[in-house]
Amino acid sequence: GAGVSQSPRYKVAKRGQDVALRCDPISGHVSLFWYQQALGQGPEFLTYFQNEAQLDKSGLPSDRFFAERPEGSVSTLKIQRTQQEDSAVYLCASLNRLPGQGEGNTEAFFGQGTRLTVV
């Protein structure tokens, strides 16, 4: 498709359940980010990939959160033993180019997000 695609759009999980959220970035975008957005807040950085390499995972809130991008395209964010405080919208974004690289402007393109509700 033409944009960043995330699935599922909505997920309801029982507390303690594991979940996996998928992101399909725009083809050719090497940089991919995951964010967590709580209601009324801005997106909070979770982790960042450049191709298959996870360059920064400093925003992951606990070791229950794990992200991968094994082939440098699709990425999965996994949350183990979900807790109620994990309820949020999880946004994925990809950059069309790195700052200073090539012509044109850098822009982050977002998927529509996965709304996770832990009950």
Add this chain to the structure above:
Amino acid sequence: RKEVEQDPGPFNVPEGATVAFNCTYSNSASQSFFWYRQDCRKEPKLLMSVYSSGNEDGRFTAQLNRASQYISLLIRDSKLSDSATYLCVVIVNTGGFKTIFGAGTRLFVKA
């Protein structure tokens, strides 16, 4: 202290008003700057990039002050459709590039 800070608002303004938002960033390795717009229950979308020389796009003007580490967005002749949350975004060179968002400023434009 958050790396990118914004006044959360809300700003309540009448149609036709001029409104300005500021954003400050703390990391001197910040390299690129943007304003994104987010409508309720939607994903953020790029409004405009912010250049050192300042830039204008119709009713919107963005400015960057690197010395003081702040970014501004000015909206002239506000429309009802401008009601949204405006997110300040900074890309920081950390060896890789990390994209950091402010918490957003909410704007309500009233008839």
